[in-house]
Amino acid sequence: MRETTPREDLIRGIWKENPVLVQLLGLCPALAVTNTVPNAIAMGLATFFVLTGSSLLVSLVKNWIPSEVRISAYILIIATFVTIADLVLAAVVPLIHKELGAFIALIVVNCMILGRQEAFASKRPVGRSLLDAVGTGTGFMIAMLMMGTFREVLGSGSIMGYSVLGENFEPWIVMILPPGGFLTLGFILLAFGWWKERQTEAIRVRQWPHGVERRWRDG
Amino acid sequence: MGELFWILLSAMLVNNFTLHLFLGLCPFMGVSAKVETALRMGLANIFVLVMTSVCVWLLNTFILVHAPYLRLISFIVVIASFVQITEMAIKKFSPTLFRQLGIFLPLITTNCAILGYAIFNTNRGYDFLQGLFFAIGAGLGLTLALVLMASIRETSETANIPAVARNMGLVLIIAGSLSLAFMGFAGLFTS
Numbered sequence: 001m002r003e004t005t006p007r008e009d010l011i012r013g014i015w016k017e018n019p020v021l022v023q024l025l026g027l028c029p030a031l032a033v034t035n036t037v038p039n040a041i042a043m044g045l046a047t048f049f050v051l052t053g054s055s056l057l058v059s060l061v062k063n064w065i066p067s068e069v070r071i072s073a074y075i076l077i078i079a080t081f082v083t084i085a086d087l088v089l090a091a092v093v094p095l096i097h098k099e100l101g102a103f104i105a106l107i108v109v110n111c112m113i114l115g116r117q118e119a120f121a122s123k124r125p126v127g128r129s130l131l132d133a134v135g136t137g138t139g140f141m142i143a144m145l146m147m148g149t150f151r152e153v154l155g156s157g158s159i160m161g162y163s164v165l166g167e168n169f170e171p172w173i174v175m176i177l178p179p180g181g182f183l184t185l186g187f188i189l190l191a192f193g194w195w196k197e198r199q200t201e202a203i204r205v206r207q208w209p210h211g212v213e214r215r216w217r218d219g
Numbered sequence: 220m221g222e223l224f225w226i227l228l229s230a231m232l233v234n235n236f237t238l239h240l241f242l243g244l245c246p247f248m249g250v251s252a253k254v255e256t257a258l259r260m261g262l263a264n265i266f267v268l269v270m271t272s273v274c275v276w277l278l279n280t281f282i283l284v285h286a287p288y289l290r291l292i293s294f295i296v297v298i299a300s301f302v303q304i305t306e307m308a309i310k311k312f313s314p315t316l317f318r319q320l321g322i323f324l325p326l327i328t329t330n331c332a333i334l335g336y337a338i339f340n341t342n343r344g345y346d347f348l349q350g351l352f353f354a355i356g357a358g359l360g361l362t363l364a365l366v367l368m369a370s371i372r373e374t375s376e377t378a379n380i381p382a383v384a385r386n387m388g389l390v391l392i393i394a395g396s397l398s399l400a401f402m403g404f405a406g407l408f409t410s
Binding site: 183 | 239288300382383399
């Protein structure tokens with residue numbers, strides 16, 4: 001693996017390798033519970049906590065885990081943190097806990113968390129693993145907030161329960177229903193694709209301003 | 220009998236695991252490029268779901284009544300070890316089937332559909348037979364969604380799609396339309 005600086009470890013997960021928007025990991029919670037902003041925030045925080053906690057613990061004990069059973073060991077560690085998060089949410093915000101339901105328990109099988117343990121925390125020192133977990137967790141949070149805002153504004157015309165689009169707005173019910181999750185993420189990815197295409201186009205124009213290569217590209 | 224049939228139909232069409240509850244999205248995105256592999260993945264899922272339903276029933280009836288807070292941890296451990304054992308057993312008794320399933324079998328451990336099934340099953344308090352039919356329905360629903368998705372993707376491969384849409388964005392939009400279509404089944408139960 002190429003050596004990275006601490007700063008790179010921290011900011012990589014936030015945007016450039018965003019777990020949801022770029023790597024398409026952890027889609028299940030990102031689509032299922034982003035129908036309102038509060039749900040998205042609660043899920044984002046819970047996942048952030050589980051990811052940081054398990055990254056810390058895994059990188060602390062990595063030398064004592066035999067490599068044959070490492071995946072099971074990681075899953076056990078993650079499941080422990082998820083149980084903590086589950087009980088804490090049930091005690092602090094019982095209403096949101098009820099709405100999120102089984103999806104809190106399902107953080108265990110979020111491939112993003114297991115992926116970070118396998119790819120990073122099991123090989124790197126504690127501090128770096130923590131930075132990586134904080135970056136990736138923040139990236140996840142940003143994606144959840146993006147999805148949650150889009151869906152709540154269009155689906156119920158409000159943010160965090162406060163009306164923003166006025167009374168004459170006819171809510172797009174479909175956005176808070178399951179298809180809305182797929183469509184929102186789909187359109188976000190299409191927008192990213194369009195933006196990337198424009199960037200490469202701009203670079204091309206800068207390199208060959210006379211446009212001679214156009215026919216090569218299309219051919 | 221009628222109730223069991225409704226449990227199966229509801230898990231398969233109305234509350235479809237993939238298109239309505241977003242469970243099992245990894246295989247849905249990952250192995251839905253070809254109809255044949257999608258079908259195989261679906262069958263492997265049905266098999267594991269049915270076996271899980273037996274395990275979950277045993278756990279819930281005999282062990283977890285004494286220690287409910289261990290639910291999540293014991294579920295995931297049992298699922299992981301169970302998939303491992305199934306893999307070894309199939310490898311020993313039917314090498315042909317093992318070769319056909321290939322990488323899909325171990326991947327099922329981290330498939331949220333299986334854990335999701337275990338949790339939903341417990342939350343709804345199903346007995347053994349109800350749980351079994353719920354598992355079959357959920358498995359059939361996953362298979363249906365996978366095969367539909369794979370057929371559409373195979374067709375769209377030859378279509379003239381703008382360069383911008385040639386990423387997962389298109390797959391998600393297709394999934395959204397499928398999900399919209401499946402919402403039509405919600406009317407099955409109001410009458």
